[in-house]
Amino acid sequence: MNVSVVGSGYVGTTVAACLADLGHDVVAIDIDQEIVDTVNAGETPIHEPGLPELVETHAGGRLRATTEHDALTDTDVTILAMQTPSREDGSIDLSVLKAGTRDTGEALAEKDGYHLVVVKSTVIPGMIEAEIEPVLEEASGKTAGEGFGVAVNPEFQSQGSAVEDFMQPDKLVFGAEDERAFGALHELYNPLVEANDGVPVVETGQREAAMVKYANNVFLAGKISLINELGNICKEFDVDSYEVADAIGLDERISERFLRSGVGWGGSCFPKDTDALRAAARSVDYEPQLLDAVVGVNDxxxxxxxxxxxxxxxxxxxxxxxxxxxxxxxxxxxxxxxxxxxxxxxxxxxxxxxxxxxxxxxxxxxxxxxxxxxxxxxxxxxxxxxxxxxxxxxxxxxxxxxxxxxxxxxxxxxxxxxxxxxxxxxxxxxx
Ligand SMILES: NC(=O)c1ccc[n+]([C@@H]2O[C@H](COP(=O)([O-])OP(=O)(O)OC[C@H]3O[C@@H](n4cnc5c(N)ncnc54)[C@H](O)[C@@H]3O)[C@@H](O)[C@H]2O)c1
Ligand SMILES: O=c1ccn([C@@H]2O[C@H](COP(=O)(O)OP(=O)(O)O[C@H]3O[C@H](CO)[C@@H](O)[C@H](O)[C@H]3O)[C@@H](O)[C@H]2O)c(=O)[nH]1
Structure with a gap:
C-alpha cells in the first residue's frame, strides 16, 4: 500500500519506518524541515532503540520524508500522528492536530478515489466527529464516509521499546463506522497480522477506540500509583515492597508487570492522558475521584x-x-x-x-x-x-x-x- 504519515515525531517516525519495513511505500510528512532532512539522510530525529537501523535501511527506498502535504495524494491511507498536548486545565489542545488535518483535507481535495484517514493521535471520544471530520470535509469539499473514510487506530507503543512494541503488538484496535474503512485498515495491517499469528484485532466504533487508549493508559498509571502508595506504607512498616510486589504479581489477575514502585510515572502520555480524561469527566459533571488520587500520589x-x-x-x-x-x-x-x-x-x-x-x-x-x-x-x-x-x-x-x-x-x-x-x-x- 502507499501510506502517508502526517507528523514525524516519536510515534510518526516509528510507525512510518516500521510500515516501510513491513513492505509498504511510506511518505512521512512533517512541517519541521530538520526532521524531514534527517529522515531523508537515513537518520532518526529521535533516540529509539532499533529505529536507526530501520530508517537507514529504508530511507531513499520505501521511506521518504517531505514538508509537502500534497505528497499524500499519491497514497491510499494517511495516518495522523501529530501532538495533542495538554492545556492549562488538563484538557487536550487540538490546535496542532486540526491545523495538520486542514493541510491533509486540502491535499485530499486533489485526490481522486477513496482515501482513508487514520487518527493515531490520542483524542477524547467525540472529538473526531465534532472537530476532525468537519475540518476534513470543509478543506477537501468531500463527505466523510463517502469521499474518504475516517478511522481511529490508537497506538500502544512505549518509548524505549517503540519498534518492538509496534512490530509485536498485544492487540490492534480499529475504530470505524463503515466496512470500507475497516477493509482499508485490515489491508494496512495485514503484513503485521501475518507476522504476528493470532494477534487480536479489536473492531469497534470510533468513540470506543478513542476511549480504549485512555483506559489503557490510566489503568497502567493507576496500577503504578497503587503500588507506590503501598510502597510508601511498606517503607513506614519496614517492609520490602518489592518482595510484596513479586508475590502479588504471581496472581494472574494482578500480573507482575507495571508493579515497580518508586518515584512514579512520567512521560508524554500518562500525565497528559490522565489529565485529559479527568478534564473530560469534569466537563460532563463527573468527579473522577480515583483518577485525582492516582495523580496526587504520583505528584x-x-x-x-x-x-x-x-x-x-x-x-x-x-x-x-x-x-x-x-x-x-x-x-x-x-x-x-x-x-x-x-x-x-x-x-x-x-x-x-x-x-x-x-x-x-x-x-x-x-x-x-x-x-x-x-x-x-x-x-x-x-x-x-x-x-x-x-x-x-x-x-x-x-x-x-x-x-x-x-x-x-x-x-x-x-x-x-x-x-x-x-x-x-x-x-x-x-x-
Ligand atoms: N510518544 C508516544 O510514545 C505515544 C504513544 C502513543 C500515542 N501517542 C500519541 O500520538 C500523538 C503524537 O505524539 P508524539 O509523541 O509522536 O508527538 P511529537 O510531538 O513527537 O510529534 C508530532 C510531530 O508532528 C509534527 N507536526 C505538527 N504539525 C504538523 C502539520 N501540520 N503537518 C505535519 N506535521 C506536523 C511536529 O513537527 C512533530 O514532529 C499524540 O496524540 C500522543 O498522545 C504518543
Ligand atoms: O512498573 C513501572 C512501570 C513504569 N513506570 C514509569 O511509568 C512511566 C511510563 O512508562 P512506560 O509506560 O513504559 O512508557 P511510555 O512510553 O510512557 O508508554 C506509555 O504511554 C504510551 C503513550 O500513550 C503508551 O502507548 C504505552 O502503551 C504506555 O505504556 C515511566 O516514567 C516509567 O518509569 C513505573 O514507575 N513503574
Whole structure:
C-alpha cells in the first residue's frame, strides 16, 4: 500500500519506518524541515532503540520524508500522528492536530478515489466527529464516509521499546463506522497480522477506540500509583515492597508487570492522558475521584524523595548528584520526567545540582540551563553530598567504587537500581 504519515515525531517516525519495513511505500510528512532532512539522510530525529537501523535501511527506498502535504495524494491511507498536548486545565489542545488535518483535507481535495484517514493521535471520544471530520470535509469539499473514510487506530507503543512494541503488538484496535474503512485498515495491517499469528484485532466504533487508549493508559498509571502508595506504607512498616510486589504479581489477575514502585510515572502520555480524561469527566459533571488520587500520589513521590534526602543532608548550598533525566530508560525524552520535578525542588531548596543522563542532558539543559550537566555518573557523584536516582538506566546498577568519591555517601534511590554498599547511607523510596 502507499501510506502517508502526517507528523514525524516519536510515534510518526516509528510507525512510518516500521510500515516501510513491513513492505509498504511510506511518505512521512512533517512541517519541521530538520526532521524531514534527517529522515531523508537515513537518520532518526529521535533516540529509539532499533529505529536507526530501520530508517537507514529504508530511507531513499520505501521511506521518504517531505514538508509537502500534497505528497499524500499519491497514497491510499494517511495516518495522523501529530501532538495533542495538554492545556492549562488538563484538557487536550487540538490546535496542532486540526491545523495538520486542514493541510491533509486540502491535499485530499486533489485526490481522486477513496482515501482513508487514520487518527493515531490520542483524542477524547467525540472529538473526531465534532472537530476532525468537519475540518476534513470543509478543506477537501468531500463527505466523510463517502469521499474518504475516517478511522481511529490508537497506538500502544512505549518509548524505549517503540519498534518492538509496534512490530509485536498485544492487540490492534480499529475504530470505524463503515466496512470500507475497516477493509482499508485490515489491508494496512495485514503484513503485521501475518507476522504476528493470532494477534487480536479489536473492531469497534470510533468513540470506543478513542476511549480504549485512555483506559489503557490510566489503568497502567493507576496500577503504578497503587503500588507506590503501598510502597510508601511498606517503607513506614519496614517492609520490602518489592518482595510484596513479586508475590502479588504471581496472581494472574494482578500480573507482575507495571508493579515497580518508586518515584512514579512520567512521560508524554500518562500525565497528559490522565489529565485529559479527568478534564473530560469534569466537563460532563463527573468527579473522577480515583483518577485525582492516582495523580496526587504520583505528584507526591518526588517530594518524598527530597524529604528523605533532606533527613540526611542539608540541601541548601550542597552539591547533589541527579542520576537520570529521561522519563524512563531508552529514550532522550524528558516530557513529564520525574527528574524535572526533583530538580525544581532541589533548586528551590538551594542545592547545587550536578546532573547526568546518557542521552537526555541536552533536552534538560533547555529547561534548566543553569544546572551543571556532566559526562558520566562518576563525574556527577564526585564530591557530591548526596545523590538522587531518578531513571533506571542499567549503567546505574553497575556503579560501584564511584560512590566512594562522594563527599557524603547518601543515596536516595527512586528506581531500585543501585546496589547498596558498605559505607553508604542508602534509602529506597518505597522499600
Ligand atoms: N510518544 C508516544 O510514545 C505515544 C504513544 C502513543 C500515542 N501517542 C500519541 O500520538 C500523538 C503524537 O505524539 P508524539 O509523541 O509522536 O508527538 P511529537 O510531538 O513527537 O510529534 C508530532 C510531530 O508532528 C509534527 N507536526 C505538527 N504539525 C504538523 C502539520 N501540520 N503537518 C505535519 N506535521 C506536523 C511536529 O513537527 C512533530 O514532529 C499524540 O496524540 C500522543 O498522545 C504518543
Ligand atoms: O512498573 C513501572 C512501570 C513504569 N513506570 C514509569 O511509568 C512511566 C511510563 O512508562 P512506560 O509506560 O513504559 O512508557 P511510555 O512510553 O510512557 O508508554 C506509555 O504511554 C504510551 C503513550 O500513550 C503508551 O502507548 C504505552 O502503551 C504506555 O505504556 C515511566 O516514567 C516509567 O518509569 C513505573 O514507575 N513503574
Amino acid at each position: 507526591n513521590q518526588p517530594r518524598r524523595m527530597l524529604d528523605l534526602l533532606a533527613q540526611h543532608v542539608d540541601l541548601a548550598g550542597n552539591r547533589i548528584a541527579v542520576l537520570g533525566l529521561a522519563f524512563k530508560p531508552g529514550t532522550d525524552d524528558i516530557r513529564g520526567s520525574r527528574a524535572t520535578v526533583a530538580i525544581d525542588g532541589l533548586l528551590e531548596r538551594g542545592a547545587d545540582v550536578a546532573a547526568y543522563d546518557p542521552v537526555a542532558a541536552d533536552a534538560m539543559a533547555e529547561k534548566f540551563p543553569d544546572v551543571e550537566y556532566v559526562e558520566s555518573a562518576a563525574a556527577a557523584l564526585d564530591g557530591s553530598n548526596g545523590a538522587l536516582v531518578l531513571t533506571d538506566w542499567d549503567e546505574f546498577g553497575a556503579l560501584d567504587d564511584e560512590f566512594e568519591t562522594m563527599a557524603d555517601q547518601v543515596v536516595v534511590d527512586g528506581r531500585r537500581i543501585v546496589d547498596p554498599r558498605e559505607g553508604m547511607t542508602y534509602e529506597g523510596l518505597t522499600w
